[in-house]
Amino acid sequence: MDLHMTELERDIIREILNIGLARAADSFAVIAQERVLLEVPNLDLVPGSNILGRVHEYEGTHVIIQSDIKGDFNGTTLMFFSGQHVQRLSKVCLRMNVSDSIKIDAMQESLLLEISNIITGALVTQLANILKSNIYGAPPVAPRGNIADSLNSLMSNRPMVQPLIFSVITQFSDKDNSVELPLMIFFDRETFAKMLEIIRTYNFMGGQAPA
Secondary structure, three states: OOOOOOHHHHHHHHHHHHHHHHHHHHHHHHHHOOOEEEEEEEEEEOOHHHHHHHHHHHHOOEEEEEEEEEEOOOEEEEEEEEHHHHHHHHHHHHOOOOOOOOOOOHHHHHHHHHHHHHHHHHHHHHHHHHOOOOEEEOOOEOOOOOHHHHHHHHHHHOOOOEEEEEEEEEEEOOOOOOEEEEEEEEEOHHHHHHHHHHHHOOEOOOOEOOO
16 A cells, blocks of 8 residues: 555545534634634645654644544644744633743643644544544643653654644634644554545545445
């Protein structure tokens, strides 16, 4: 099984994610009490040897929220909230005026966990519906310690992990600029092969997946 995506397959996966995020945005907007736009402009496959450095860069500047994907697919998601995200979300959701710091209290952490649960949950649900698979997201957690070291251990024990990485763009209705909210999805090679096989054998003209 060739695990490299064609441009069409890349577009298909991105569209599946965008549909899921559109639904997540509606739920997110209820919490934020504002119109929210979520979309996936870029979708990239990144070798495991390159991913640890990128995660390490985020660690010092973002709050990391992790959620596992279980069932027919096996994977992990990481969401990275910048200080700007923390500041904005604390204001609109918690009515807290805080600096753009990633040092958060228990209430702010609960908020980020809930937002991550909404967004990743919508994505997993959409993947399950379109790919006809039984998958679900585990409750999100805020990992302690060095997450890059944990990932290094994961990849050392499971060298066939093939990370699938994309970034989500969020935009609030009263802001003129967008803020990038990185979201990384890690699927093992078997899971990724399953996804590509389903997509490659999908009857797009008939609109049906294989039985």
